[in-house]
Amino acid sequence: MDCGRRFGLLFWVLFISLLPFTFCLFNPVDNYLIDCGSAANVSVGNRVFMADDNLASKFLSTPQVIMADTNTSSLLSSSSNDSLLFKTARVFTGTSKYKFPIKAGRHWIRLYFFPFVFSVYNMSAANFSVSTQDFVLLRDLVGGKNPIIKEFSINLASDTLEVIFAPVNGSIAYVNAIEVISVPDILIEDVAILLEPSGNFQGLSNQAYETVARVNMGGPKVAPDNDPLTRSWVSDDSFIVDKNFASSFSNIAAVKYSADGAAPEIAPNVVYGTLAEMNSKDDPNSNFNVTWKFKVDPEFQYLVRFHFCDILSKSLHELYFNVYVDSWLVAGGLDLSVRLNNALSTPYYIDSVSGVIKNDSLLVSIGPANIANVYPNAILNGLEIMKMNNSVGSLSGKDSVFSFPDSNSSIKHVGVIVGVCVGAFVAALLVGILFILHKQRRKGMHQAPSKTWISISTAGAMSHTMGSKYSNGTITSAASNFGYRIPFATVQEATNNFDESWVIGIGGFGKVYKGVLNDGTKVAVKRGNPRSQQGLAEFQTEIEMLSQFRHRHLVSLIGYCDERNEMILIYEYMEQGTLKSHLYGSDFPSLSWKERLEICIGAARGLHYLHTGYAKPVIHRDVKSANILLDETLMAKVADFGLSKTGPEIDQTHVSTAVKGSFGYLDPEYFRRQQLTEKSDVYSFGVVLFEVLCARPVIDPTLPREMVNLAEWAMKWQKKGQLDQIIDSTLVGKIRATSLRKFGETAEKCLADYGVDRPSMGDVLWNLEYALQLQEAVIETDPEDNSTNMIGELSPQINNFNSIEAGVSATRFDIPGVDDLSGVSMSRVFSQLVKSEGR
């Protein structure tokens, strides 16, 4: 085992040190690498794909923000580094557009696709087209099963590049990662040999290309890191028609670039230094072709680029051979040493353009020139096949970009939306205006500066979604895309007519029922109390937020019902209930430290996404352990967006709402400055972290005064460096000291007095992942080491506290799902808070 690992390492060291370094020749002006849907930057070899957060989403406009991720273990174990990029994706339910500012010129566009099922989105069934502003790249691409990477090269005259994803009617589009990278001009010369009709092809530099194949003949695959233009080259094994006809040869060190031949950017020396040749050594009368076969789309022309470097010949004029594409002769009696001004071992390439291909295959062959007194042989070092755009500017299908439903004319797009949804839009607008007027009257026109709220754009996108759903009125098909209106009768049926014995929770909003839809899907049905103005606002906020935001770590909205003045929200069912119920006050078995860390990490991901996944940050405002739900695998999802958008300013409603919902979690700065930012969520999350560690309520008025407020109490111990004294008794001896230290520091930073001093949710996420690694390291590497690093026993006073707490909570938290403060004397708690604020 250990030996194997060492051998592996040695292999890598050898392999890497043997690789000749050819990169850093070209420094691209534009270099956008985006790992779509990812909360973290991802390194792939030497390159870093950026997280899909604020910066990346600046380039994108899309009707719905859906960040998907998967946990496909088969991918993770796959040998490719790209597999990291395939774990997350952006899903598009309508025409969506990336707009990259660029410097005019040729660019690579590389698109990564790996379909998986996320929430209600089955990417395997996706059907969509991709275009730039000028060229169709992919037409009706269907999800399929396997990961694919598509590479295009486009010459742009303008200073923006648009990459447009257009789902076919009723379907979705998706993408896992995007690269947009400048290409040096020398890569494509303007003229090539035209094979049919034979002559010259002029105008290569205006063409758009899709890479069909890029092959390192007789050599191994070459990773992007080892190519000056971050291209991938594959070995020729899967293309060669008859392996017995060819043999390989390699001498990378011999390759000498020269001004007469190909520049180093054209292909790296690892490509030119290996070749396939005719297997003719044993027979001086050999007369056969070595042929490779490639699958292509008919009805297109192809640019076929041959890479040669004669590292075989001992002297000049030793090797003469023929080169073919299908039955067309590209070069007859080719003597490389003549073309290269009497040089050997010098890289050289030939470009040829095929006629329109009628077949779905393209053959490339090399064979002897049959010249007297010349030993029959032929070589090929590398090969690229690139599909060329057709006369309407398409690389896929017969339509130009102008035939795309929504791609190019935003005017037409708006027209369609307005036409379809005018009713819904006006209705939404009216409700919005009434709501705003109402609120303004209530708070006497006191208006704090508002900066953090999504307003018009959300409303527009929302009405678009809902409007188009009304228009075709089918719930089942709609349900495969968004959250939708569900008839009251269906809800009644699902909950056994709101059977009281099916109630799984009671909150300020109303009751939560368990339900089963007629297709067997388990759901949680939240039925609002009869309409109040405030309830209605929260209801709308929640629908709006959850239709906009889809994420693995945010609870999904399946639908809603507003018939008969009802306010019913239907969510995915979270089998394991709230995080809070797993910490204290119920019979769930105690969570391990690792489980707790993973839950915190999941919740942090959800919040990070809320803060960064959209062009403007969305503040949850009610982060607490009762709003973090767990599915059957204990995966955490953040729930309850009812407060997310009530406004930045404090008014009466707002204070009481907040006090009801999340007392003990509230950001003190929010009270001081009446200003809400993402950092208020970070504060609340810090309190949750301590709650997870100590497994007690955040406010417990029955405890001695200094212990009532968990945040204060825990910070006191954290500052003394003795956090281990107050942890959940079931965790004693099970947390590695380094992991606890990291966790404590993270929570402490979250609770900083001033928002500016608190970390971002992304930083918190990173630190928690680190804490998990520190914990895991114990188990994997040095098990004997455990005991010495584990923290000591609890002090007796703390053990006491735990037992008191358990007794109290058992009597007080008897109704599941009740707000934190049920049964607690409000004035007492409030005075506590005011006192703590006074310091």
Ligand SMILES: *[C@@H]1O[C@H](CO)[C@@H](O)[C@H](O)[C@H]1NC(C)=O
């Ligand atoms: C990703 O990397 C960029 C550039 O290095 C950095 O500015 C950004 O903060 C990183 N984002 C995350 C989520 O780590």
Ligand SMILES: *[C@@H]1O[C@H](CO)[C@@H](O)[C@H](O)[C@H]1NC(C)=O
């Ligand atoms: C990814 O690439 C790095 C360096 O390029 C290499 O060390 C590592 O083994 C690769 N990982 C996989 C899974 O291929």
Ligand SMILES: *[C@@H]1O[C@H](CO)[C@@H](O)[C@H](O)[C@H]1NC(C)=O
């Ligand atoms: C993620 O993958 C691991 C390993 O295959 C598995 O044990 C775990 O249950 C998966 N989690 C989810 C949420 O699918």
Ligand SMILES: *[C@@H]1O[C@H](CO)[C@@H](O)[C@H](O)[C@H]1NC(C)=O
């Ligand atoms: C996803 O779609 C594919 C292709 O239509 C289908 O074979 C597969 O069963 C679907 N998976 C789920 C979970 O719906």
Ligand SMILES: *[C@@H]1O[C@H](CO)[C@@H](O)[C@H](O)[C@H]1NC(C)=O
């Ligand atoms: C994808 O959409 C196109 C255009 O609507 C349609 O012709 C094609 O059959 C669809 N493909 C699949 C597999 O559904």
Ligand SMILES: *[C@@H]1O[C@H](CO)[C@@H](O)[C@H](O)[C@H]1NC(C)=O
């Ligand atoms: C989209 O689908 C709806 C219903 O399935 C249909 O009424 C409409 O005509 C379709 N639109 C286009 C452009 O195909």
Ligand SMILES: *[C@@H]1O[C@H](CO)[C@@H](O)[C@H](O)[C@H]1NC(C)=O
């Ligand atoms: C090699 O292939 C070309 C093109 O198909 C053909 O014309 C030629 O006869 C072949 N040569 C041999 C020796 O088979």
Ligand SMILES: *[C@@H]1O[C@H](CO)[C@@H](O)[C@H](O)[C@H]1NC(C)=O
């Ligand atoms: C199509 O390809 C097959 C073999 O791949 C070949 O036999 C046939 O002649 C080709 N047809 C045309 C029209 O090129």
Ligand SMILES: *[C@@H]1O[C@H](CO)[C@@H](O)[C@H](O)[C@H]1NC(C)=O
């Ligand atoms: C590809 O598109 C360019 C620009 O639109 C056009 O000039 C060229 O003729 C097209 N290529 C072919 C082979 O039609």
